Amino acid sequence: MSDNKHTGRGFAGKGYYIALILCAAAIGITSYVYHRNSQKIEEVSLQETQVEDVLAGTMGTEDVPVLATEAPTQSTAPATQATAPAATEKKPLKTTSPVSGNTISGYSMEALSYNQTTRDWRVHNGVDLAAEPGTEVCAAADGKVYTVYEDDAMGHTVVIRHDDGYTTKYSSLSENVLVKAGDTVTMGQVIGYAGDTAIVETTLGSHVHFSVTCNDEPMDPAEFLALGE
Numbered sequence: 001m002s003d004n005k006h007t008g009r010g011f012a013g014k015g016y017y018i019a020l021i022l023c024a025a026a027i028g029i030t031s032y033v034y035h036r037n038s039q040k041i042e043e044v045s046l047q048e049t050q051v052e053d054v055l056a057g058t059m060g061t062e063d064v065p066v067l068a069t070e071a072p073t074q075s076t077a078p079a080t081q082a083t084a085p086a087a088t089e090k091k092p093l094k095t096t097s098p099v100s101g102n103t104i105s106g107y108s109m110e111a112l113s114y115n116q117t118t119r120d121w122r123v124h125n126g127v128d129l130a131a132e133p134g135t136e137v138c139a140a141a142d143g144k145v146y147t148v149y150e151d152d153a154m155g156h157t158v159v160i161r162h163d164d165g166y167t168t169k170y171s172s173l174s175e176n177v178l179v180k181a182g183d184t185v186t187m188g189q190v191i192g193y194a195g196d197t198a199i200v201e202t203t204l205g206s207h208v209h210f211s212v213t214c215n216d217e218p219m220d221p222a223e224f225l226a227l228g229e
């Protein structure tokens with residue numbers, strides 16, 4: 001009996017130690033597994049924050065705009081350099097002022113100028129050349145009449161197209177216009193007479209509002225007239 005008890009206690013004692021070792025092993029494995037999992041979670045959460053940064057643009061937008069801003073300036077800069085000399089060097093136009101009067105209101109597309117008639121500040125896409133009523137107005141260069149019309153604001157108007165993408169426009173003319181759409185005109189040919197039909201410029205009196213575009217972009221008429229010098 002005593003042997004049985006002894007062996008029973010011995011068994012119980014061994015079982016106790018085995019249980020202890022198993023517990024320790026279990027704790028060790030559990031902590032190892034937990035540690036590994038937490039590492040994985042950290043790695044995953046790091047990747048997620050990186051993805052979020054890219055999506056939110058905190059990483060991506062810093063890179064993309066640099067490329068985007070550099071690309072257009074590189075591509076547009078040579079293009080403008082290439083077209084500008086070609087337009088002026090190719091075939092210079094002969095030009096002349098449509099009337100010989102003084103400039104009473106200058107070209108101002110980049111800054112607002114005060115308009116005495118409308119009493120507000122606005123851009124001015126041409127020059128106003130003083131001319132007595134009935135003064136002959138002539139074509140500033142060889143070309144073809146594109147249109148003749150009466151503008152609500154600028155009065156009787158003639159538009160002439162020229163080589164190299166230039167267009168000249170003559171406004172505030174009297175109603176006695178001498179050309180019509182489709183007519184071929186030569187530099188200095190009389191196309192009409194100075195008047196005061198531009199309602200938005202009546203305080204200037206009789207004059208010609210002369211404007212020029214190159215490839216549909218407004219340009220200073222003085223620069224256009226300088227081409228023919």
Ligand SMILES: [Zn+2]
Nearest residue numbers: 127128201209
């Ligand atoms: Zn004007």
